[in-house]
Amino acid sequence: MSTPSTVSLIVHGHFYQPPRENPWTDEVEQQPSAAPHHDWNQRITAECYAPNGWARLLDHEGRIVKLVNNYAGISFDVGPTLFRWLERKAPETVRRIIEGDRDSVARCGGHGNALAHPYVHAILPLADSKDRATLVKWGIVEFRSRFGREPEGMWLPETGVDLATLELLSDYGIRYTVLAPWQATRVRPLGEEQWHELGSDWIDPSRPYTCRLPHGGTIDLFFYDAALSRAIAFDGLLQGADRLADRLVEVSHSSPSRLHILCTDGESYGHHSKFGERALAVLLAKETAPKELAVTNFGAYLASAPPTHEVVIRDGSAWSCAHGLGRWKEDCGCSTGGQPGWRQRWRVPFREAINGLRDDLQHLFTEQADRLFTDVWAARDDYIALILDRSNPSVEKFFGAHARRSLSLQDRAAALQLLEMQRHALLMQSSDGWFFSDISDIEAAQNLKHAARALELASAFVTVSLEAKFLARLQTAKSNISSERDGRRIWEVRVGTARVDLAHPVALYAMRSLVENLPEPYHVHSFDLHRLSLEHFPLINGTMIVGGIEVSSSLTMERKEFGFVLKWLDADGMSGCLFPWGGEEDLKRWLEAFEGQVKGLSLPGYSQATPISLKMLSPEERREILMALYRGWDVFRKRYDELAARTQGLLRAFFDEGLSPPEALRAPAEFTVTRNLEESLRQWLSDGGTDLYRSLLMLADEVKRLDLPQQEHLQDLLSRAFGMRVRRLCECPDLDGLRGVQEVVDLADRMGYAMDRPESVALMYELLTHDVPPLIERVLQAESRDECNLVSAVLRLGERFGFSTGRLRQRLRPIEERLAADPGLWP
Template sequence: MPRQLCIHGHFYQPPREDPWMGEIFPEDSAAPSLNWNQRITRESYAPLAWARRIDSEGCIADIMNCYEWISFNAGPTLLAWMERNEPTTYRRILEADGISSARWGHGNAMAQAYHHTILPLASAQDKKLEIAWARADFRTRFGREPEGMWLAECAADIPTLEELASQGIRFTILSPHQASFVADKGDDDWQAVHGGAIDISIPYDIELPSGKTIAVFFYNGPISQAVAFERLLQDGEAFWQKLNHAAGTGLLTVCTDGETYGHHFTFGEMALAYTLGQAISGRDNTRLTNYATYLAQNPPTRKVRIHEPSSWSCAHGVERWKSNCGCTDGGHPTWNQEWRGPLREALDLMKRAVDMHTEKTGKTLFKNTETALAAYGDILSNGTTREAFSDAYFLPALSAAEQRKAWQLLAMQEQSLAAYASCAWFFDEISRIEPINGMTYALRAMEILKATGGPEIEKEFAAVLEKAQSNKPEEGNGRTIFEQQVLPRRETKASIILQAMLRLWAEKRLPCPNIKNTVQWPNITVTILPTDAAGGSLSGEARMRWFNEPDSPPVLWEWTPPKAGAINESCITLQGTDNFSQTFRYADLPRNKRQAIAMRAMEVANIQRLDAYEEDAANAVALFEPWVEAQHDQPLGHNWKANAPALAVAYMKHPNLTDNQRRQIAKYLTDCGLLICGGREIITNWLTMRLLRFIESAASSGTKDAEQQLERAASIVERARTLLPHPDLWAAQNRLWEIGFRTPAARKFAKAISFRV
C-alpha cells in the first residue's frame, strides 16, 4: 500500500492596505520592492507557481506549478491584493485547486480565518465573522465551499472549533504539542499525550459540546522545523530522504509558511519541486495527497482533546498575543513585551464601542444586523453586487443618507477586525510596522464611529496606549507612537484631492479646464473637473466616491502645482459653505504617501525614456562609426554615454551587424559603464517587454508569422546575452511554457532562453 505524503504551505501576509485609500503604500524595509506583499510574491509565491526543474547542464527541463501538488491556504487579504497586482500568479493558484479537485475529488486549497485573528481571544461575534467572511472569500475565488480552515498560529479552543463546525468546516490542522488526551472513538479510556508524542499518521475527531465533531490533523513537528529553520531546502534530494525516512503507514504531513520556499531560502521552491517530482513518480512507494482526500478515504477512528487555548508558536497558550510571556522572534533578548497588554486593551476598548454602536444603530438600518454582518464577506470578496446586498439585508425605503450610514457601519466593523491581525503582537516591539498598522485600522474604525453618530473615543484609546512602553527610548510609548506615526496617516478631503492632483501631475495627464479626469484607488474614486487656470494655479471641483457608498457632494478646490525643485510648496485649498476653508500641503503627507507620488513620477519618466530609446535606436547603430587604430572612445563620448541605453536597444534589435560592429559596440557598452546605475534594469525591462510581445504575437498569428516572430525573438536573446551574461528571462520563460514550443522556431527560441529542447 503506498505511503501518503501531504506538504502544506501557509500563505499569508497581514493586511497592509491604507484603510482610507485601500492601497499598500511603499514600505521602506521591502526595498527595492514597493512593499512586502510584492517582494515576497516575487521571491516565493510566484516562483512556486513556476518552479524550475533543472537538468545536469543547467537547462530548464520542466516548470511545475507546485500549488497543484501541495495543500495550501492563502489569506483572503493577500489574495485580494494579488488579484489586483499579481494576476498571473493569482490565476495559477486558482487553477491549481481546480486541477487537484479533478485529480483527487477534493481541492488542495483550504480557507483561512479572514484577518488572521487569534480566534480564542475574539468575541463570539468576531469568531463568527472571521470564519463567515473567510468562507465567502473562498467561495468567490475557488468556486466551492471550503472543507478545511487554517487557524491563525493554529490557535484553537473549543468555542473556536465549535464555530468552525457550525459553519460546515470539516477539519483543521494543529501542532502535535496541542494534543492533551487521546482515545478510541466510542471509548472513554483517555490516554494523556506528553510532549506532542501522538500518532500523527491519522486524523482525529474532536467531540464538541453541541454534539458535532470536527476532524484534526497534526503535522510532523521536527521535519516542519527542519524545513523552516534548518536549511533542509538547500538540497532537494536531502529533503526527499528526510521525508522518506519519516514516512510510514498512514499519512505524513509537513506544514510551513509558504514564504519558506524562496523568501527565507533562495531556490527553496526548486527543492520542493524536486521532492514533489519524486512523489509524483511513485519513488519509494510514496504518493501525494491532500487533507480532504485523505479524510474522505480514512475517517477518524480515534478522538483527541486539546490544550485550550493553545497555539503552535506560544508555549503559554495564546499569551503571546496579550502579555509579556517571553515568546518572541528572539531578535532582542533583553527587550520586554509589556506593551502587548495595553495594545490589546486599547483595541478592545475600540471594539466594544464599535459593537455597541453597530447593535444600536443597525436596528434602524438592517433587517437583521447579525445576518447582514455575516453576509458582508460577499461584498468584501466581490461575490455579490452592492444592489443585491442592500436589497437582501437593508430595511426597505432607506434614504440615501441612511444607506450611506449602513455601508459605513459595515466598513467600520471590517476595519475594527483588521486591527486584530496576529502580527501586531507576534514580534518584540510596539513601534514595528505591524502594531502601527493595527492602530491605523483602529483609527479608521473610530473615525467612522464618530461620523455615524457614535462616541468619540480617540482620547481614551490614546490614554490606554500610554501604558505601552516602547523598548526604544526615542519612541516613547504607545501614545506617542499613535500621535506621531498613526494620526498623520488620517486622510481628509483636502489630502485626498491633493494626492489625486499630484497623481495626475506625476502621470503627466493634468486635465484642461472643463475636461474631467479620474484618479482611482481601491477604496475611493476621485473625479477632478478643473474650471479655471490663472496665475499659475488651477481651480475647479471634485467628487469623491467611497467603496460601496454613493457620491459625496462636490468640493471646490484651488491647487498650487509643484514648481521645479519646490514640490513641498504644492498645496490644495478647499472652499465650502459657511466660510469653510481647508488647506493641505504636499509636505503634510506622511512619508509613504509622498513616496507613492515620487515612485509614480519616476515610473512614468522611465516609461518615457524607454519609448525615447526605442525611437532613437533606429539610427544609433548607423551613427556609431567603427573605431580606427589608437582610438579608445567616440568623439564627444559623454554624449554617447548618455544615450548608451538607446545604443543597447539598437544592438539587440539590429539583426544585420557585422562581426566588427557587434564586437566594438558590445565592448563600448561594457566599457562605458552601461550596466552600472540602472543600465542593467533598463536593458532587462526592454528585453522582457519585447520578448513577451513577440510571444503574444506568435500565439495569435498564423504559422508563418509566428515562426518569424519567434526567430526574431531568439536572435534578440542571443545578442542580449553578449551584454548581459545572465539576463532575466523568467517572465518570457513562463509565458512560452504556457503556449508550448512545438515548431522549429519555437524550439530555437526555447533553447535560447535556457529550456532543454
C-alpha cells in the same frame, strides 16, 4: 474503508503576510527595506509565490526539464488579505494557484489542495463570538469566490484553537483542521471508554482523529509531524534539490507510520530558503521518490482512511506559543527579535485597548446600523460580498437584501461607513501586532492604523471621544525603546502621518494635471474623481491650472467637492490651495484672490482654504510628481542633449583608455541615453521597424558602456512585449513571428536585463511542450525545410532560456538528416 497500503505524505504550506495596505488609501506604500522591490509583498511574490507556480525541475546539467505547479501537489492555504493583494498585483500567480487546486480536485477524487482561512489572521479563541463567526464566514465566502467550491478544511491562524472555535467550524460545514502535536491532551480508539492521557508526550501524528464537540457534533483533526516540519527550516532540507525528497524516502522506509504530515510557513519554499520551491518540485514530480510514497491532501486521505481514534484538544493553545495563547495577550516569554532584557509587558494593555475599542465599536454599530438594516449582524456577515465585488450591481443586491427601507445616498454612505468601521475593527485584531518583540514594531503599528481608521469612521456617529478612551488605555503599553515611550506616542508619530482625507486625492489630481491630461473619470487608490472644471494657463517658465473636482470613496461613498488653484514656476516651485467648490463664478474669484495673494496680499475671508503642498502626499507620490515635472522640462532636455553631443568624444576617450570619467561628464550622456532608450523602446514596441530596432541596439550598448542602473519599468516593458510576441507566435507559428520574439530577447540581453521571470519562462515552456511537438510531427510528414528551420530556431531560443531540448531534438533529428542528405530538398 481500509488504511492505504502506501505511505502517504501531505505537505502543507501556510501562505500569509501581515496586511500592509494604508487603511485610508487601500494601497501598500513603498518599503525601502524590500529593495529592489517596491514592497515586501512584491518581493516575497517574486521569491516565493510566483516561483512556486512555475517551479523549475532541473537535470544534472542544471537545465530545465519541466515546470511544476507546486500548488497542484501540496496542501495549502492563502491568507485572504494576502490573496486580495495578489489578485490586484499578481493575477498570473493567482491564476496558477487556482489552477493548482483545480488540478488536485481532478486528481484526488474531488478533494482539493486548498484550505480556507479566516478572513483576518486573528487568534480566534481571543476574539469575541460575533467577530469569530464573521471571520470564519468571510473566510468561507472568500474561498468559495476564489476556488469555485466549498472548503472541506480551514487553517486556523497560528493553529490557535479552543472547543468553541472547533464547534463554529463544524457549524459552518468545515470537516477538518490541522493542529500541532502538543495541542492534544488525551486519545482513545473509537468505541472504547478508557482514555490515554498524553501528559508531556505528543500525539501520534500518523493518523486523523475525531474530536467530539460540546453540542453533539464532531470535527476531524490532523496533527503534523513536528520533527519533519522543523527540519524544513532548521536542517536545511531545502538547500539542495534532492535533500527533501531523499529525507522523506528515508523516513518512509524506516518509519512504521503510514502517514507523514509536514506543515510550515509557505514562504519557506523560496523566500526563507532560496530556490526551496525547486526542492519541493523534485519531491512532487517523484523523480527520486519511490512509488510507495504517495503525495496526497487532507480531504483525499480522509476519504480513504477515516479516523479510528478520538482526541481531546488542549483548549486555548497554538503552534507558536508554549504557554497556550500567551503570545497574543501577555508577557509569556515568547517573542521574535528584540534585545537582551526586553519584555513584552506591553501586550496586556495593548490587548485590553484593542478589545475595549472593539466592544465600543460593536455597541456603536448595533445602535447606528439598526436604523438602516433589518439585521445588523447578518448585514455585517454579508459585507464580504461587497469587499469582494464593489460594482454597482453588487451594491444594489446587498442593500436589496439587508436595508430596512429604500435608503437615500446619504443613508447608504452611512451604512457603508459603519461596515468599513467594522472591517477595520477586525483587521486591528491581526495576530501580528502581538507576535514580535515590541509595540513599536511595524506589525503593531499597522494594527493601530486600522484602529485609527475605525475611530475616524466612528466619529461621524458619536459625540463622545472614543479615541480619548482608547489612547488612555494605550498609554500604559510601554515600549522597550525609551525614545518610543508607549503606545500613545507610537500612535501620534506613526498613525498621524498615515492618515489620508478626501483632500489628498484632489491634491494629487491637481499636481498630476500640471504635466499630463488625466482621463475622466479618474480613479486613484480607493477614490473616484469626476472633473467639474479644469483650465490650463501657460506661464513664462511655468504653468497654472484652475479647476473643480468631485471626489468620493469607492469604499464608503464619502463624497466632497473641491475647487483648486495650482501654480508651478520653474524658479519658485509650487504654490496653490484647495477650497470648497462653489461653482464657476466662485472659482474665478478664487483665482483672482490667489493671484493677489501670491503678490504679497492675503486671501480675504477665505479661511476654509487649504494650501497645496507636496507634504500632503506620500514620499512615493512626491517623487513621482517631481520626476514628472523633471521629465517635462524641455529646456533641461535640450541643454543636456547639447552637452551630451558636445562631450561624447571626450567621454569616449575616457572609456577607451579604461578610465572612469568625472560625474559631470557622465551626467549629460546618462540623461540623454536613458530618456532616448525609454522613448525608442516604447515606440518600437508600438510600431516596430528595422531602423528603430538598430537604433535600440546601439542605445543598449551605450547603457552597458555607461553602466546605467536597471529600470524596473523597462524590465516590465520588455516582459510584456515578450509575452505578446510569444502568444502571437503560438497562434501563427512562422519565422517572422519567431524573429519578433528573438528581437526582444536579443535586446534584453544587450541591455543586461534577464528575461527569466517566472511568467516569461512559463510562456517558453508552453511553447516547447504544447506547440512544438505537433509542429515537429507536421515537419516529419511534410518534410518542409522552412518549418524544420522554424522548429530548430525555437529550440535554440528555448535553450537560451535554460531549457533541456534533447528529447525534442532527437525527435526532429531524422528529418534534419534527411533534408541534409537529399539535394532535391535543398532550397
